[in-house]
Structures are given as structure tokens and as C-alpha cells.
Amino acid sequence: MSAASLVLSLIALVLGLLPAPAAQAASLTEVTGFGSNPGNLQMFRYVPDGLPAGRPLVVALHGCTQSAAAFDNETGWTKWADTWGFALVLPQQKAANNANSCFNWFQSSDFSRGQGEALSVKQMVDRMAADHGTDASRVYVTGLSAGGAMTSVMAASYPDVFAGASVLAGLPFDCARSVAEAFSCMNPGSNLGAQQWGDKVRAAYPSYAGSYPTVSVWHGSSDSTVAPMNMTEIVEQWTHVHGTDAVADLSDTVQGYPHKVYRNASGRAVVESYSITGMGHGQPVDPGSGVTQCGTASQYIPDANICASYWIGRSWGLAAPDGGGTLPAPSGLTVTATTDSSVSLTWNAVDGAASYRVYRGGSQAGTPSAASFTDTGLAPGTTYSYTVAAVDGSGQAGASSAAVQAATTGATHQCYTDNNYNHVAAGRAHQSMGYVYANGSNQSMGLYNVFVTHTLEETSPGYFVIADSGCPS
Secondary structure, three states, rough: OOOHHHHHHHHHHHHHHOOOOOOOOOOOOEEOOOOEOOOOOOOEEOOOOOOOOOEEEEEEEOOOOOOOOOOOOOOOOHHHHHHHHHHEEEOOOOOOOOOOOOOOOOHHHHHOOOHHHHHHHHHHHHHHHHHHHOOOOEEEEEEEEEHHHHHHHHHHOOOOOOOOEEEEEEOOOOOOHHHHHHHHOOOOOOOOOHHHHHHEEEEEOOOOOOOOOOOEEEEOOOOOOOOOHHHHHHHHHHHHHHOOOOOOOEEEOOOEEEEEEEOOOOEEEEEEEEOOOOOOOOOOOOOOOOOOEOOEOOEEEEEEOOOOHHHHHHHHHEEOOOOOOOOOOOOEEEEEEEOOOOOEEEEOHHHHHHHEEEOOOOOEEEEOOOOOEEEEEOOOOOEEEEEEEEEOOOEEEEEEOOOOOOOOEEOOEEEEEHHHHHHHHHHOOOEEEOOOEEOEEEOOEEEEEOEEEEEEEEEEOOOOEEEEOOOOO
């Protein structure tokens, strides 16, 4: 542009003849000077435009060979930050600390409270509270692989900081204290008793007497890098910490994958697990623009037709809107009954609550005055997710509870006859190592091609069984 043209453009802008430049959209930015940073990490953050104070914070820890920039949008976390309104911190490892850019979850100098990388991550949380006024009662941590192992570290070493944690393809806390032990812990795994695992967490902060974060565990059933038995060990560790057993109180499927929920004595879901059938090492995504879809498939971020970050965020109550109130999140949200068209819920009453807001799938479903609610007019054989918030006398809703899921009864069986390739494309089956398996039942369907044909019966939402010999009408 010539000097004359530039002057004319500036005059036009002043006179209002040209639109002003658009405001810069939110982006991943690096933050320096966030504390003593004894772990020598980098801090990146993503804050949606116009995010008000008092919103939740999610800390997302990448896996080995990855970076913050390769873990934000690819896993879907920036999408949910924009959609649901929360801030996002992505710590990044330096090659100088670990040649493969893995967080050093196996070094006591980095996994101990008040030391190393663990303290650096905690200082990032403090910086976000200072800069953006994030809600200290709603801070969550998640991570993949070495980041998943580091998530276990943060949940154990800083239970006073995090309300929830999600470990994807990760390890139990204090599973290793050397490189050699780390590889052994990863595969074949370390089989300890629940008491032993629980004691390791309690020893991380011996004087702590408060509540521990809820834990969501995700693992591919075909993971050869971090053996799937680690999911069992993590569940044993955290159910013991929460004072419950490792026998699931609820076993169902979510988008065709086995899902288990473990509740404490008050009925609150404190641990859950997702086994992603046929998936190897990574965090599953489901690329697309649908309500539950997210992510971009890449190395260690496979397209498995389920968006982990969506379901993790929902379990933390991030999807339900707040009303600006100060009342705490109701505890003990429990499904007490289901029919073909209804779901009944109860929860623990909140002192000072004038009423409650019940959210189904993030949308308001009811405003009961008591700590119970029955949602009606629902579709049969369908899984719904619920959260609840307490409303004060001025009509403002406080923080939302953790989510619970309920499936209505009376599913109508549907049958589909097609070749294996099309079954996978339609989301009724998945393929691994050239073979196809039915979603849910994991029954073997043979080779992944267009020549092998099967009839699949959907016996419940997302759960398919082979029905070649006949299918109900």
C-alpha cells in the first residue's frame, strides 16, 4: 500500500467509512514468570474471549514427544473451553529435562509436594487465579500417558488444589522411582493391593484431612505401551483413597464402550473407568461438529468415535451453566429409579438453597424446591447425563455438581446388515490390526473389508451383538 493510500485509509477509518479491525480471537499463549518454577517447565494458557472471573480451570498435561500446542485443540479442550466457559492451562516439558519431552512422574524430586515439576504446575494454577480470578474450588487436571501419570501426581500431592482428575493411558501414583522401574510399571505393570496403592497417595500429603479429587480413568484395551492392567491398579488406588471398594456400582456402556462407576458411602460417584475396546496407546477423539464430538486425529490421539474430553468435562460438571451464585455444588447426586420415559434423582440438600436447577445434557430440565426430581417425557433406551446446582434466595445458581448418567428402560432393538467396512464407518463396530469387532460386545466379525457381511443387533444404545442367525423385528 502506498503512503497516500495508507493516509486515505486512516482518514476513512476515523470517519467511520471502514470497519475497525476485528478483535484478536483467543489463542494459546505462553506465560513467563509464574513463580520459582523449580521444575523448569513452560506455561501455556488458553482463555476464551470475555471469560468472566469465577470460572473453572482445567490443567491439561501432554504425553511424551508432544507439546502444549499439539494437545490443546487436537484433544478438544479448547472447543469445550469456548463452549462451556472455562480457562485452560497446558504445561509443557522441556527437552533439557527429559529427552522425549515426558513429564518426570517417576522422580521423587518432581512428584513430591512442594518440589520440582509438581510445584511448577501448582504455581501455574496460582498464576491463573491471580490473573483471571479462576474458581479455586473448580480446578481440574487431566493428562495423557506421561501426562496421565503426572495427573496422578498432582491429584495425590495437591488434593487441596484439584477437585477432579482424569488419567488417560497413565499410571498409578508412586508406581516407580527410577527409569528402569518406570518402564516396568508401564509394561507389564505393577500389581499391588488396594491398601498399598492407597497408602502411597496418603503418604504424599500425610497431614491432609480433606476430600480427595474424583478420578476418571481411560485406557485402550490394546495399549502395548502402557499395559491396560494399569487402569485396574489406578481404580484400586483411588477407590481405596475414597474409602470404597473396587467393585463397580454401575456398569454400562457409553457410545459402545464399557464404563464403570464407583460410589462412596454417600452415593457420590468418586471413580469411573472407560475401557476403549480395541484402541492402542492414546487419548480418543471423535472428529466432527456434533454436540458430543471433538478433536483432530493424530499420533496418540486416535479417532475412536468417542471424545474423551467431552465426557470428562461433563463428569466435572463443566457443561452446566452457572448462575453467578456462591452456593457450593450439591453432593451425592444419585439416580434412584428409571422407567421407559423417566429418571428419578436425589441429592444432598445444600444449606441456604431456596431451590435447585436440574440440568439434562447441559440444558435446564427442572427447578425443584426439594433435593429430588423426576424427569419425564424421555425416550426409551436412551442414556442421559444430569447435573444439579443450588439456587440462593436471589435466584442465582451456584456451582454445578458432578454429572451422573442414567439410561431409560425399554430399548427397542434395531438390526443392521452390512459389510464389515460399512459397519465400522457407521460406528457399529471398530477395527484393530485388520480385524473388526462389534462395539459393546467386542465380538469378532472377521476381516476389515467389504466382502465379509454380518447382521448386528443393537441391544442397548451403542451396544451391538452379532445376530446372523436371526434378529427380532
